Amino acid sequence: MEVIRSIVQDVNVVRLAGDLDGNTxxxxxxxxxxxxxxxxxxxxxxxEVVFMSSAGLRMLLVMxxxxxxxxxxxxxxxxxxxIRDTMAMTGFLDFFTYLETMDDGLKTLSD
Amino acid sequence: xxxxxxxxxxxxxxxxxxxxxPFPFGATFVPGGVNFSIYSSHATSCTLVLFNKGEPQPKxxxxxxxxxxxxxxxxxxxxxxxxxxxEYGYRMTGPFDTxxxxxxxxxxxxxxxxxxxxxxxxxxxxxxxxxxIFLHRSLLVFDDFDWADDRPLEIPMEDLVIYEMHVRxxxxxxxxxxxxPGTFAGxxxxxxxxxxxxxxxxxxxxxxxxxxxxxxxxxxxxGETLMNYWGYSTVGFFAPKxxxxxxxxxxMQVDELKALVKELHRNGxxxxxxxxxxxxxxxxxxxxxxxxxxxxxKTYYMLTPEGxxxxxSGTGNTLNCNNPVVRNIVLxxxxxxxxxxxxxxxxxxxxxxxxxxxxxxxxxxxxLLESLAFDxxxxxxxxxxxxxxxxxxxxxxSFPAYGRWAEWNGKFRDGLRRFLKGEPGVVGDxxxxxxxxxxxxxxxxxxxxxxxxxxxxxxxxxxxxxxxxKHNEANGESNRDGANDNNSWNCGWxxxxxxxxxxxxxxxxxxxxxxxxLVSQGVPMILMGDxxxxxxxxxxxxYCQDNSLNWLDWNLMDSHSHLFRFYQNCIKFRLAHPVFRxxxxxxxxxxxGSGYADISWHGTQAGNPDWSGSSRLLAFMLDxxxxxxxxxxxxDIYVAMNMHWDSHWFELPGLPEGKNWHVFANTGANSxxxxxxxxxEPRLDDQTGILLGDRSVVILVxx
Numbered sequence: 001m002e003v004i005r006s007i008v009q010d011v012n013v014v015r016l017a018g019d020l021d022g023n024t025x026x027x028x029x030x031x032x033x034x035x036x037x038x039x040x041x042x043x044x045x046x047x048e049v050v051f052m053s054s055a056g057l058r059m060l061l062v063m064x065x066x067x068x069x070x071x072x073x074x075x076x077x078x079x080x081x082x083i084r085d086t087m088a089m090t091g092f093l094d095f096f097t098y099l100e101t102m103d104d105g106l107k108t109l110s111d
Numbered sequence: 112x113x114x115x116x117x118x119x120x121x122x123x124x125x126x127x128x129x130x131x132x133p134f135p136f137g138a139t140f141v142p143g144g145v146n147f148s149i150y151s152s153h154a155t156s157c158t159l160v161l162f163n164k165g166e167p168q169p170k171x172x173x174x175x176x177x178x179x180x181x182x183x184x185x186x187x188x189x190x191x192x193x194x195x196x197x198e199y200g201y202r203m204t205g206p207f208d209t210x211x212x213x214x215x216x217x218x219x220x221x222x223x224x225x226x227x228x229x230x231x232x233x234x235x236x237x238x239x240x241x242x243x244i245f246l247h248r249s250l251l252v253f254d255d256f257d258w259a260d261d262r263p264l265e266i267p268m269e270d271l272v273i274y275e276m277h278v279r280x281x282x283x284x285x286x287x288x289x290x291x292p293g294t295f296a297g298x299x300x301x302x303x304x305x306x307x308x309x310x311x312x313x314x315x316x317x318x319x320x321x322x323x324x325x326x327x328x329x330x331x332x333x334g335e336t337l338m339n340y341w342g343y344s345t346v347g348f349f350a351p352k353x354x355x356x357x358x359x360x361x362x363m364q365v366d367e368l369k370a371l372v373k374e375l376h377r378n379g380x381x382x383x384x385x386x387x388x389x390x391x392x393x394x395x396x397x398x399x400x401x402x403x404x405x406x407x408x409k410t411y412y413m414l415t416p417e418g419x420x421x422x423x424s425g426t427g428n429t430l431n432c433n434n435p436v437v438r439n440i441v442l443x444x445x446x447x448x449x450x451x452x453x454x455x456x457x458x459x460x461x462x463x464x465x466x467x468x469x470x471x472x473x474x475x476x477x478x479l480l481e482s483l484a485f486d487x488x489x490x491x492x493x494x495x496x497x498x499x500x501x502x503x504x505x506x507x508x509s510f511p512a513y514g515r516w517a518e519w520n521g522k523f524r525d526g527l528r529r530f531l532k533g534e535p536g537v538v539g540d541x542x543x544x545x546x547x548x549x550x551x552x553x554x555x556x557x558x559x560x561x562x563x564x565x566x567x568x569x570x571x572x573x574x575x576x577x578x579x580x581k582h583n584e585a586n587g588e589s590n591r592d593g594a595n596d597n598n599s600w601n602c603g604w605x606x607x608x609x610x611x612x613x614x615x616x617x618x619x620x621x622x623x624x625x626x627x628x629l630v631s632q633g634v635p636m637i638l639m640g641d642x643x644x645x646x647x648x649x650x651x652x653x654y655c656q657d658n659s660l661n662w663l664d665w666n667l668m669d670s671h672s673h674l675f676r677f678y679q680n681c682i683k684f685r686l687a688h689p690v691f692r693x694x695x696x697x698x699x700x701x702x703x704g705s706g707y708a709d710i711s712w713h714g715t716q717a718g719n720p721d722w723s724g725s726s727r728l729l730a731f732m733l734d735x736x737x738x739x740x741x742x743x744x745x746x747d748i749y750v751a752m753n754m755h756w757d758s759h760w761f762e763l764p765g766l767p768e769g770k771n772w773h774v775f776a777n778t779g780a781n782s783x784x785x786x787x788x789x790x791x792e793p794r795l796d797d798q799t800g801i802l803l804g805d806r807s808v809v810i811l812v813x814x
Contacts, residue, residue, distance in 0.1 A: 022193055022196060023193065053361065053362075054195060054253070054362060054366070055194075055195055057363075058253065088296075089291070089294075089299070089357055089363075089370060090358060090363050091366060091369065091370030091373060091374075092366070095257070
C-alpha cells in the first residue's frame, strides 16, 4: 500500500495505491491523521485502490468523522465501480461526497 | 490512562494471552486483543481453535488453562490477532453417554453459538467442500455501525401494514433488474416499489445464517437441486446469512443488513424478523455437529428419558427453550438484534414450542415468553407468535401473551377463505374476524390479531383462486408434503385458464380478499407478490425451490397493474381512516352519543343482517365518531360483502344530516372504476341502496 501526499492549491491530496485492508489500514490511518488539522481540505484519490476490506471502510469513516469534527472537508475521488458498490451497500457511501475526477474534487472544495 | 488488562499475562506457542472476562459471551474486541467467552454446563475442558481465513487446518489450538474458567464459562483474551483474517471455533471435552444426553466429541470443531458472522456459505448456492473439518466458522465482527439518528420506528401496532417477504425471492428473478439480485442490497434498490405499494413494515423470512444445502437433493421430476431455500433451520442465531448479502463474499453482511434496516427506517418502513428458535440445523442423533450438540447437548435440546431427540418441530430436534441457560441465549439474541440491528419486531416460528417445559409439556406460565414480554431492551419491539407447533399444540387465542404478544391469526385465514369461496354458515365467524377477533382476544384487543389470508406457508393468493388442490410434485415427495386443507376454490377450472369468465372471477376474488383483509380491525399482513398475482403453480409448500416458483416475477407488474393499484388504494384508504385501526375492541354500542353504534351490522336490508346458516352475505358500518375509541373523528364507512353467486341489492343505512355515501371500491366494477383514490371517491347517485354483483365487495365512505 502506497500513500502519496501532495498539495494542490490549498488542498491536501492523498493518493492511495494498493489494497486497503486490516494489514495496511493502521499505517494509512496514521499518515492521514497527521493531516487532519482544523479546517483542512482533503481529497482522497482512490483510483488506484484495488481492494478495500471492512477495515478500510472503517478507516474512511473514522477519518471522515475526525476531519468533520475539526471543521474540515474531505471528498473521495476515483472510486472504482466495485468499491463504490461495496460502500453503497454497506451504508458507508452515504457519509461521503464522492466525485469522478480530481478536478471535480478541487472545484468542490474551492466552492 | 492505559489499562492494565491491555497486557498479556500468559504465553502459548507464541500467542499472548490473558484470563478473559466471562461477560459478554462470544468474541468481543478489547484493548489489544479479542475476548473469547463460551460456556458449557457439562464440558470438562475447552480449546479455542483459530484458523487463518479459508485455511484447511488451524493455525493454533489453545487449551483454556484452568485459571481461565469461572463457573461454567471459559474465557480468554488473545492478543494481536488480525481480526479480518481470523476464523475461530472450539473443541469441547466431556462425556459421550447418550442415555444421559451427552454427546461430547473433541474431534469436532464447533461454531460459537454467539458468532456474529459466519463463513462457510459465503455466496448463496456455492457448493461447500464437504471434507472441510470445520464447515461453519465463527468470524469476528465490529459492532460499530454508524446509525446516525436512526432508531426503531415504534409505529403503533394498530397502524401497521405488514408485507411478508423472502429476501432472495424478492429480487432474484432476472426481471427484477437490480444490480445484485437476491440480496439485502437488492431490497434496497426496490424500496421505491414498497413505498409505492404503501406498506409500512416488512417481515423478512429467516435471515439468520442457515445452510441452503441442508438436506439438499435432486428433484426426481425436474433434476434441479432442491434446497433448504426458505431457511427455517438455524445454524447461528446471531449472524445474518452471508449468502443473502451481496457483500457476503467480503464478510460485510453485517453492515449490508444494517444499511438496509437504516434505509427502510428512513422511508418509514419497520423491519420484522421471522425467527426460528424451536429447533436448529443439527437434526437428530444422525444429524451433524455444528454447535450446540457438541457444546452441551443435554442443556440445549429436549431429550426423551432415553436420550433421543424430541421432535415437536417436525424437523428432528427441539430447542430446550425453558431451560434457564437456553432461555438466556434466546434473550441475548433478541436483545442483540433489537439493539445492534434496530429490528422493530419479531415473528416466532412455531412459537408454541417456546411454551413447553423440558419434557415437552405445555407450561401455563412459560418463563421464556414472560422474560421476552418484560425485557427492557425489547420493550417497544413487536412480538408475534405463530401460535401452534408441529407437536399438536394449537394456541390461537390462548397463547400466553402478558399483554404483549400478538398472534398469527390462523382462524382469520381459514374463516375468510371459506367465506370467500362461498361456503354458507360462516358469516357469524366472519363478523368476529372483521372486528379483530374479539372472541379470541377479548382482553388483548384487536392488535393481538395479525390478520392474513395468505402467508409463505400455503397457496399464494392467485393460487388460492386457481387451484382446489395442492400440486407439490416438484418437491419430490409425490405430493404428500404441504397442507391438504386449503379452503381454496379454483373458480371452475384447475390451473391457468384462457376462459375470460374464469379469469375475471379470479381477479374479483383476489380483490375481494384484499378488500376484506384491509378493512378488518387488527393488523393486516400481505404476502409478497399477492398484489401482482404471484403464482407458485399450485405448489403450497415451496420451502425447497430456488427457482421461479419462489422468485417474484416483476413482469407481473405490467400484466397485473390493476390489481396492484387496487391494493395500493386499499392500503392508503386504511391508513387514511383511523376507524379501521382501533386499539380496543368495538362494543357494538353507541358510546359517544352519535346516534350510531361503533359498528352496526346490515344485510340486504339495513339493520337486518342475515346470520342464518345459508347466508353468504354481510355488511357493516363503522361510525366515524367512534374512531380510536372516540378520540378522533373520521368519516363513516360502509362495507358490503356478497359472496353469493347471484347479485343482490343492499339497502344502505342512513347517514347523519349533510353526509353522503361515496364509492371507494366496488370489486364488481371494471378497472379503473373498481377503486378510487382516497379523497376522490365519487358520490353515489342513489343514496338509498346499491347493487352488488355476484361475489363482490363494495366499500363506501360517508362524508
